[in-house]
Amino acid sequence: MKYxxxxxxxxxxxxxxxxxxxxxxxxxxxxxxxxxIIVQAAPGGVxxxxxxxxxxAAEEFLGVPIAVTNITGAAGAIAMERVKESEPDGYTIGYxxxxxxxxxxxxxxxxxxxDFDLIMRVNIVPAALTVRSDAPYQTFEEFVEYAExxxxxxxxxxxxxxxxxxIAGLALEEAADVQFTYVPFDGAAPSVTALLGGHITAVxxxxxxxxxxxEAGDLNILAVLGAERTPLFPDVPTxxxxxxxxxxxxxxxxxxxxxxxxxxxxxxxxxxYQAFQSERFTxxxxxxxxxxxxLDGEGFAEFANQQFEMxxxxxxxxxxx
Amino acid sequence: xxxGILGIITIMIGVFLFHQAGQLPAGVLxxxxxxxxxxxxxxxxxxxxxxxxxxxGIKKKVQxxxxxxxxxxxLRLACVAGLLIAYTLLWxxxxxPLNTFFFLFxxxxxxxxxxxxxxxxxxVLSVATYYLFTQIFRVRLF
Amino acid sequence: MQAIQHIxxxxxxxxxxIGTALGLVVGTLPGLTATMAVAILxxxxxxxxxxxxxxxxxxxxxxxxxxxxxxxxxINIPGTPAxxxxxxxxxxxxxxxxxxxxxxxxxxxxxIGGLVGAVVFMIAAFPLARFALAFGPAEYFALGLxxxxxxxxxxxxxxxxxxxxxxxxxALSMVGLDPMLATPRFHFGSTQLMAGISFIPMLIGIFGxxxxxxQMITGEVSEEGTTFIASKKIGRMLVRAAExxxxxxxxxIGSLTGVVIGAIPGAGADIxxxxxxxxxxxxxxxxxxxxxxxxxxxxxxxxxxxxCLGGALTTMMALGIPxxxxxxxxxxxxxxxxxxxxPAMFTERADFVFVVIGLMIMVNLVFLAGGFFFxxxxxxxxxxxxxxxxxxIIILSIVGSFALNNRVFDVWVALLGGGLGFVFRKYGFPxxxxxxxxxxxxxxxxNFRTALIISHGSFWIFLTKPISLVLILGTIxxxxxxxxxxxxxxxxx
Numbered sequence: 001m002k003y004x005x006x007x008x009x010x011x012x013x014x015x016x017x018x019x020x021x022x023x024x025x026x027x028x029x030x031x032x033x034x035x036x037i038i039v040q041a042a043p044g045g046v047x048x049x050x051x052x053x054x055x056x057a058a059e060e061f062l063g064v065p066i067a068v069t070n071i072t073g074a075a076g077a078i079a080m081e082r083v084k085e086s087e088p089d090g091y092t093i094g095y096x097x098x099x100x101x102x103x104x105x106x107x108x109x110x111x112x113x114x115d116f117d118l119i120m121r122v123n124i125v126p127a128a129l130t131v132r133s134d135a136p137y138q139t140f141e142e143f144v145e146y147a148e149x150x151x152x153x154x155x156x157x158x159x160x161x162x163x164x165x166x167i168a169g170l171a172l173e174e175a176a177d178v179q180f181t182y183v184p185f186d187g188a189a190p191s192v193t194a195l196l197g198g199h200i201t202a203v204x205x206x207x208x209x210x211x212x213x214x215e216a217g218d219l220n221i222l223a224v225l226g227a228e229r230t231p232l233f234p235d236v237p238t239x240x241x242x243x244x245x246x247x248x249x250x251x252x253x254x255x256x257x258x259x260x261x262x263x264x265x266x267x268x269x270x271x272x273y274q275a276f277q278s279e280r281f282t283x284x285x286x287x288x289x290x291x292x293x294x295l296d297g298e299g300f301a302e303f304a305n306q307q308f309e310m311x312x313x314x315x316x317x318x319x320x321x
Numbered sequence: 322x323x324x325g326i327l328g329i330i331t332i333m334i335g336v337f338l339f340h341q342a343g344q345l346p347a348g349v350l351x352x353x354x355x356x357x358x359x360x361x362x363x364x365x366x367x368x369x370x371x372x373x374x375x376x377x378g379i380k381k382k383v384q385x386x387x388x389x390x391x392x393x394x395x396l397r398l399a400c401v402a403g404l405l406i407a408y409t410l411l412w413x414x415x416x417x418p419l420n421t422f423f424f425l426f427x428x429x430x431x432x433x434x435x436x437x438x439x440x441x442x443x444x445v446l447s448v449a450t451y452y453l454f455t456q457i458f459r460v461r462l463f
Numbered sequence: 464m465q466a467i468q469h470i471x472x473x474x475x476x477x478x479x480x481i482g483t484a485l486g487l488v489v490g491t492l493p494g495l496t497a498t499m500a501v502a503i504l505x506x507x508x509x510x511x512x513x514x515x516x517x518x519x520x521x522x523x524x525x526x527x528x529x530x531x532x533x534x535x536x537x538i539n540i541p542g543t544p545a546x547x548x549x550x551x552x553x554x555x556x557x558x559x560x561x562x563x564x565x566x567x568x569x570x571x572x573x574x575i576g577g578l579v580g581a582v583v584f585m586i587a588a589f590p591l592a593r594f595a596l597a598f599g600p601a602e603y604f605a606l607g608l609x610x611x612x613x614x615x616x617x618x619x620x621x622x623x624x625x626x627x628x629x630x631x632x633x634a635l636s637m638v639g640l641d642p643m644l645a646t647p648r649f650h651f652g653s654t655q656l657m658a659g660i661s662f663i664p665m666l667i668g669i670f671g672x673x674x675x676x677x678q679m680i681t682g683e684v685s686e687e688g689t690t691f692i693a694s695k696k697i698g699r700m701l702v703r704a705a706e707x708x709x710x711x712x713x714x715x716i717g718s719l720t721g722v723v724i725g726a727i728p729g730a731g732a733d734i735x736x737x738x739x740x741x742x743x744x745x746x747x748x749x750x751x752x753x754x755x756x757x758x759x760x761x762x763x764x765x766x767x768x769x770x771c772l773g774g775a776l777t778t779m780m781a782l783g784i785p786x787x788x789x790x791x792x793x794x795x796x797x798x799x800x801x802x803x804x805x806p807a808m809f810t811e812r813a814d815f816v817f818v819v820i821g822l823m824i825m826v827n828l829v830f831l832a833g834g835f836f837f838x839x840x841x842x843x844x845x846x847x848x849x850x851x852x853x854x855x856i857i858i859l860s861i862v863g864s865f866a867l868n869n870r871v872f873d874v875w876v877a878l879l880g881g882g883l884g885f886v887f888r889k890y891g892f893p894x895x896x897x898x899x900x901x902x903x904x905x906x907x908x909x910n911f912r913t914a915l916i917i918s919h920g921s922f923w924i925f926l927t928k929p930i931s932l933v934l935i936l937g938t939i940x941x942x943x944x945x946x947x948x949x950x951x952x953x954x955x956x
Contacts (some may be wrong), residue, residue: 073658212805
């Protein structure tokens with residue numbers, strides 16, 4: 001009886017060793033096993049939606065399953081650091097948001113766009129100025145006028161100090177030469193809630209976040225703070241059109257750790273481009289109201305580096321005021 | 322006496338917290354209190370509470386009824402703790418079900434299980450955990 | 464009417480039962496949370512029509528919260544954060560040999576709470592959502608402060624030790640980025656620590672690993688001290704009529720607290736279950752029994768954490784704002800079905816709303832029917848040999864901590880929590896306060912500072928807002944009241 005246990009454990013050990021060895025078998029053609037996409041935000045948001053939709057759509061073109069994992073924390077720095085340090089074999093792909101160009105300036109982690117082989121930019125999310133409908137101003141000009149007359153009285157809710165929507169507020173403040181008081185929240189959703197409850201005066205987050213409030217008539221979106229009008233609210237002007245030099249947008253794309261073999265890179269980039277154009281992907285993006293804006297790897301790298309330079313200059317200045 | 326020592330530890334934690342909080346930079350946001358403000362309040366409270374506990378310990382006002390841990394039990398507990406740390410350090414190296422099997426098998430033995438029971442239970446648990454998390458919860462283990 | 468037909472389709476009902484069954488497993492196993500299960504099942508929305516897909520998600524969500532109470536009661540380890548308060552009275556009941564009754568109360572009152580939540584959602588979604596919006600930073604601060612005052616009530620033998628535990632909890636919660644200025648605090652140069660100490664791994668460690676370690680030393684000293692002996696006989700599960708009458712006020716208070724807290728964005732089932740217990744305790748004539756195996760205490764918290772779900776869904780659907788992690792995931796799945804939550808959906812997609820309400824009601828009936836059998840069956844696992852039981856808890860705690868966020872760092876947090884939990888138990892520090900500190904510390908700090916920004920530095924903001932004023936007065940009364948009204952009976956220790 002005593003030996004039964006030993007026999008069981010030994011035979012199991014052998015079985016596992018065989019299985020383990022099989023996993024180490026060399027991979028000649030890419031891809032041979034499951035690919036992992038690391039998303040830096042919790043399930044339920046835009047980043048997660050893009051990551052999962054891309055995973056679902058690209059599986060078909062790569063022929064292997066693609067898993068999605070959420071690693072949150074420190075404005076995405078934890079997830080991006082994980083991608084940066086993972087094996088450059090193509091089996092780990094990261095979703096990279098605008099914070100890719102920001103976390104270094106914020107002092108969270110030593111990460112810059114050059115640490116990655118960027119695959120493509122997928123989407124852009126412009127900032128927008130949203131206020132309550134019952135406010136004494138109904139247009140952007142009236143808002144600026146009000147802000148000029150009452151310096152510091154406008155309480156602008158942001159998704160956290162140093163976050164992209166805080167930067168949007170700061171840019172607007174500079175362009176309009178007014179003075180805001182910033183109220184940081186734990187993400188954009190709580191700031192919109194506070195605006196709906198009348199605890200603050202304005203938010204500078206994305207149009208998607210305020211969509212249901214605007215549709216219900218409680219909120220009023222005054223201006224888009226990006227380069228172009230948003231398809232969600234085609235009638236809302238941009239601040240640029242009105243003569244204020246503000247252009248802040250969040251964006252997202254995909255990246256590989258630096259040093260991926262070029263044929264692996266090409267396989268992934270091709271598959272992701274096909275997936276990007278597939279109906280399955282675009283359908284989900286439409287449901288979410290996500291504005292697609294494709295750039296290929298090279299274009300994305302140039303864009304991300306340009307943003308990186310900008311934030312390296314802007315963030316330290318902005319946070320020192 | 323135990324309470325007295327616990328009181329001193331609490332005071333030390335409070336002092337450490339206060340010192341660390343003092344090194345935080347001042348705030349830049351209008352009216353938003355410095356990042357070190359709340360930690361300092363907590364630190365001071367901890368020191369005060371630790372002081373009261375120390376005083377109670379010396380006066381033996383509250384005596385926590387304490388059963389001494391037997392040497393053997395302590396050793397077994399230390400074994401499990403050591404195994405936990407080793408298992409976590411080795412996370413990502415090797416093959417998950419195998420690591421887990423050895424870890425659990427050793428844990429069972431440290432908890433005075435019979436070897437046969439330990440083997441069966443460890444096999445079932447390691448395979449079941451692996452299957453549950455990788456196949457059903459789609460978590461990437463190693 | 465059509466909605467009822469939708470839900471009564473056999474297929475939809477079957478999916479609801481499947482979801483409920485999955486939720487029972489996920490909820491019972493420590494280390495697996497409702498959020499994780501809902502997030503993992505969301506891709507089902509690709510393949511199932513909306514009635515069936517939502518049936519699975521709603522089933523898992525509701526029954527996982529209920530089932531978390533089973534492990535809280537049986538082994539003193541909350542299966543999900545929403546069941547922390549179930550350990551206060553549930554575990555003592557088991558030690559008194561009332562295992563069956565404790566498990567039965569968990570089933571019955573979770574279902575009652577869930578139904579209250581669903582009904583409030585059905586008849587008062589918009590007023591409730593409007594009320595939730597009244598909660599600004601000042602109100603959140605006052606709510607958090609009120610919650611922290613519970614430290615005294617859950618301290619047990621030594622209030623001083625309770626307070627130390629609580630403040631240590633707050634101190635631990637401060638590691639990471641400062642909530643206002645995003646300045647890294649107490650991270651000692653580590654990016655991992657900069658992201659903060661995750662609450663759930665800490666909870667898993669304190670309750671799961673800490674409890675195992677403690678049982679390892681007590682199990683050999685006194686056999687009576689452990690759960691496993693006491694639970695050999697499960698006993699009657701149904702409450703008697705007299706007991707039911709006694710719990711009516713606690714149940715009403717618990718359920719309503721749950722709905723309201725659930726509706727407030729940012730305060731989830733964990734806070735609801737604690738607050739429900741506290742409000743019921745304050746209102747009860749048998750305050751002293753709370754925390755020592757009171758059926759009222761257990762009933763109130765079981766009702767609160769399930770009624771909370773109806774409240775959370777109200778805010779998510781009526782305002783389009785996800786109040787917590789689960790509703791954020793649910794919101795995502797709504798969007799996948801082409802429905803954007805917000806006031807508009809109540810008119811444009813009323814069918815969808817009715818299906819959700821119907822499912823929220825049905826799921827409680829389903830687990831009410833199955834929960835008794837499941838609880839009795841699970842009650843049997845405590846008869847397993849202790850090493851098997853302990854090893855199961857250990858491995859689930861570790862892998863569960865990792866799986867939450869795919870970080871080995873979180874496993875270390877769980878180990879740290881395990882060490883803390885063990886030391887606390889060994890030296891007579893209560894566990895309730897440290898959990899309160901961890902959950903409410905950040906809420907108090909963030910909102911205190913946010914409120915001061917909004918008021919441009921004036922402290923009057925806390926006293927001029929009615930909700931905040933009432934909560935602050937309640938807190939003061941809770942802290943000072945007992946010392947004034949006490950008839951010099953005993954020392955405050």
